[in-house]
Amino acid sequence: EDQVTQSPEALRLQEGESSSLNCSYTVSGLRGLFWYRQDPGKGPEFLFTLYSAGEEKEKERLKATLTKKESFLHITAPKPEDSATYLCAVRSGSGNTGKLIFGQGTTLQVKP
Amino acid sequence: NAGVMQNPRHLVRRRGQEARLRCSPMKGHSHVYWYRQLPEEGLKFMVYLQKENIIDESGMPKERFSAEFPKEGPSILRIQQVVRGDSAAYFCASSSRDSREKLFFGSGTQLSVL
Numbered sequence: 096e097d098q099v100t101q102s103p104e105a106l107r108l109q110e111g112e113s114s115s116l117n118c119s120y121t122v123s124g125l126r127g128l129f130w131y132r133q134d135p136g137k138g139p140e141f142l143f144t145l146y147s148a149g150e151e152k153e154k155e156r157l158k159a160t161l162t163k164k165e166s167f168l169h170i171t172a173p174k175p176e177d178s179a180t181y182l183c184a185v186r187s188g189s190g191n192t193g194k195l196i197f198g199q200g201t202t203l204q205v206k207p
Numbered sequence: 208n209a210g211v212m213q214n215p216r217h218l219v220r221r222r223g224q225e226a227r228l229r230c231s232p233m234k235g236h237s238h239v240y241w242y243r244q245l246p247e248e249g250l251k252f253m254v255y256l257q258k259e260n261i262i263d264e265s266g267m268p269k270e271r272f273s274a275e276f277p278k279e280g281p282s283i284l285r286i287q288q289v290v291r292g293d294s295a296a297y298f299c300a301s302s303s304r305d306s307r308e309k310l311f312f313g314s315g316t317q318l319s320v321l
Contacts, residue, residue, distance in 0.1 A: 099249075127308050138211070138298050138312030139250070182250065186308065194240075194263055195310065199249040 097122045097187050101198035108173055108205050116168040116201045118183030128166050129195060130159050131182040139182055173205045209234065211301050211313035212281075219319045226286040226293070228316045232301030239282045240310060241274060244296040256282060289320045 100119045108114055120128065127146055131139035143152045145161040152159050156177065158169040168181055180202045184195040212231040220226050232239050241253040252266040256276040267274065271289075276282040286293055296317050300310040 129308075131312075136314070138300070138314050139310075141309055141311065144308055184250075194252045194255060194266070195250075196252070197242075197250040 097185065097196050099183055099185055099196055099198035101181075101183050101201050103201060104199070105202045106204070108170075108203065110174055110205055110207050111172045113169070113171045113173070115170070116181055116183075116203070118166040118168070118198055119164060120166070120183075120185050121164075122185050122187040122196075124187050126186045128161055129184045129186070130157075130166070130168055131184065133180045133182055133200070142181075170203070173203070175205045175207050178203055178205045211236075211299055211311050213297075213299050213313035213316050215316060216314065217317045217319070219321065220289050221321050222290055223288050226289050226318055226320075228284040228286075228297050228299075228318070229281045230284070230299030230301075230313060231281040232299075233303075233311050236301035236303050236311070238302045238304065238307055239276050240300040240302075241282075241284050242298045242300065242312075244298060244315070246295070250298065253284075286318075289318075291320045294318055294320045 098121050102117045127144050129144050130142040133139045143159040148163045150161050156171050160167045180200040182200045184197040186195055214229050239256045242250045244250050254267050254274045255263040259278050271287045273285045296315045298312050298315045300312045302310050
């Protein structure tokens with residue numbers, strides 16, 4: 096069964112204190128690993144898609160990397176506005192389904 | 208360019224009533240997905256629809272839940288005879304035919320069953 100596990104569940108950082116969020120996955124035939132950001136009371140906002148081991152993508156203070164078993168979301172010198180829940184999801188298998196399997200998220204709080 | 212629009216934002220129903228949740232995808236998007244987020248749980252896939260077709264409903268409960276995406280108008284997620292366990296945030300997402308891997312989510316409908 097396809098599964099996504101994120102750690103830690105919650106993370107508190109001081110402004111400027113860099114860290115990484117982990118997403119471990121088991122999937123039959125990875126067709127993409129996705130990172131989303133979710134603010135309270137809102138829907139997830141797309142950040143990155145990674146398709147193959149070794150791939151990296153960057154956006155401002157965020158950098159996502161992918162290996163065969165896990166993905167990391169690195170946050171460099173975070174600011175309070177980076178506080179949010181970060182969701183990891185995978186798409187697997189074949190066919191035309193658009194189904195994503197989400198992890199439970201890491202809630203990040205960045206204190207000034 | 209409006210994003211994915213969901214309404215209502217909040218819906219309160221008593222046990223046994225029906226709940227109808229509406230979703231208008233982004234302009235130009237023909238693929239709609241419904242997800243449910245229960246308290247303390249992650250987002251769970253429910254159903255994937257294209258215009259007038261259900262493509263994958265593997266995440267939909269077998270009873271009381273149905274979804275449609277008609278040729279004209281929004282997609283509707285319908286829950287009949289709601290129970291307290293149906294209380295959750297329901298999110299709709301859409302994608303274009305050419306970029307189906309990139310989902311755009313609405314702000315969700317928070318359903319509360321009394």
